[in-house]
Amino acid sequence: MKKISYIAFLLGSSMLLPSCQDQLDLKPISQTVVGGDGTGTAGSSIKDAASAEAALAGCYSIFKSSSSEYYVMDYFILGDGESDNAYAGADNAAWFEVDEFRILSTNAVAARDWQYLYGHVASANSIIANVPKVTDAGLSADRKAQIVGEAKFMRARAYFDLVRIFGDIPLVVDELPTITSSNVEEVYGKLYPARSSAEDVYTQIIKDLDEAATVVPKSGPDKMTVTPGAVYTLLAKVYATKKDWEKVKTNADKVIGLGYSLMPNFEDLWDGKHENSAEAIFELNFEDWSTGGNWGSSMFYGTDWKKFNTPSNDLLKAYDDEKDVVRKASTVFTADVTGKWSDKYWPLTKFPFAYKMRNTDASQNIVMYRLADVLLLKAEALNETGDLAGARTLVNQVRTRVKLPAATAADQTAMRLAIEKERRLELAFEGQRWYDLARTDRAIAVMDAVKDGSGNSLKYNVTQTRLLWPIPQGEIDKNASLTQNKGY
Structure with a gap:
């Protein structure tokens, strides 16, 4: 009876949340209950070419609609606000917990981001399971393969974030069936799975990406299309996380070989006038409020209220120490906010804001992957495999654009730190720093050495157990198979 009660309460289960797809009215798994009519799974509405394309459009739209709170805001606060690049800012207690490494298992941000990411997984699973079954002659075999490949990339991208945030996690790769009174015992384990090892999750991520790489479209109407460049970039990131440097080089070379090029001016990436540029590999396109506008810009930039991701004293010192005037100007904006709010880190007469997302009219694109990131990943791989000269060449290519002198690192250890610094200054407020x-x-x-503007230690006292977030307590309460991360 306890199992039946759980299943009847599926509305709150994040593992079952499908995408909110305006283009396709799929029956959400979270609405299936014991005694349902058993007419099919969440993806059973994918029956012909039109519904297959609509399902894929819905999976893409998750970046801008039902999970936008993660993709336009939380991703960046996690990647930079949890690092030495930024303070949490604003006035949200849940983000203060993250920023100060005292997050609890009841943290609201952890709970919602788990749900958002698994919602994206569920949407991709429906496509992967059902599009191959479509017999409509209007959907060619090649197009079927493309659609499935694009969905596999999005599933892999979501799992890559989940495993880096939470560690061992449930690995769900099958579409969950409709629940009826006759299959409840069989289905229960799929609804409430145990955690898989991080290694198994990475194996699935790599499998998805390897299968996607050869079938996704070579190009699209804009950079918000999964192409081989996006797939190989994500593979390079995955292999860098696993420290498989030869495969980082292989995949970075595949990206570089596709013809991307650095924009001549760093500012061109952020001014809103050069969107879907030659440097962009995968970019979320936003136009206006009616089509899922980017409200995230207003979370980071503006003087109407205290924003998230306040640039840290440590980051601005890093720019100044490097004499990195070009990137600092495009990355950090300062304004006089006297009388608007208080702050323990900065004087209000020159208060800093994250500046890369600065257009607050809903039209700001988000560049998720770009060439400079890939060049620096390859430089890291070259350095780790003994090619100091090759690493230096790539680092200097990135530095030359922003009018900085050549790197002077003379050995592998020095170059390792030089690349770490270069990635920080190049990619600040792009959600990369914490993961690096x-x-x-x-x-x-690094975090235990961070100081405020007066040289006082911020005393983060980071421990090994705090490198991962806790499994959300609400998920453990619903799923007896889940266990908690150590230290929570």
């Missing part, structure tokens, strides 16, 4: 520190085993040392 975590994957290079530098998070504890």
Whole structure:
């Protein structure tokens, strides 16, 4: 009876949340209950070419609609606000917990981001399971393969974030069936699975991406299309996390070989006048409020209220120490906010804001992957495999654009730190920094050394257990098979 009661309460289960697809009215799994009519699964509405395309459009739209709170805001606060790049800012207690490494299992941000990411997984699973079954002659075999490949990329992208945030997680790759009174015992384990090892999750991510790479479209109407460049970029990131440097080089070379090029001016990436540029590999396109506008810009930039991701004293010092005037100007904006709010880190006469997302009219695009990131990943791989000269060439290519002198690192250790710094200054407020520190085993040392503007230690006291977030308590309460991360 306890199992039946759980299943009747599926509305709150994040594992079952499908995408909110305006283009396709799929029956949400979260609305199936014991005694349902058993007419099919959530993806059973995918029956012909039109509904297959609509399902894919719905999966893409998750970046801008039903999970936008993650993709336009939380992703960036996690990637930069949890790192030495920024303070949480604003006035949200849940983000203060993250920023100060005292997050609880009841943290509201952790709960919602788990749901958003698994919602994207569920949407992709429906496509992967059902599009191959379509017999409509209007959907060619090649197009079927493309659609499935694009969905596999989006599933892999969501799982990559989940495993980096939470560690061992449930791995769900099958579409969940409709629940009836006759199959409840069989289905229960699929609805409430145990955690898989992070290694198994990475294996699935790589499998999805390997299968997607050869079938996704070579190009699209804009950069918000999964192409081989996006797939190989994500593979390079995955292999960098696993420290498989030869495969980082292989996948980075595949990206570089596709013809992307650095924009001549760093500012061109952020001014709103050069969207879907030659440097962009995968970019979320936003136009206006009626089509899922980017409200995230207003979370980081503006003087109407205290924003999230307040640039840290440590980050601005890093720009100044490097004499990196070009990137600092495009990354950080300062304004006089006297009388508007208080702050313990900054004087109000020159208060900093994250500036890369600055257009607050809903039209600001988000560049998720770009060439400079890939060049620096390859430089890292070259350095780790003994090619110091090759690494230096790539680092200098990135530095030359922003009018900085050549890197002077003379050995592998020095170059490792030089690349870490270069990635920080190049990619600040793009959601990268925390993950870079975590994957290079530098998070504890770096965060424990962070000081405020007066040279006082911020005393984060980061421990190994705090490198992962806790499994949301609400998920454990619903799923007896889930266990908690150590230290929570």
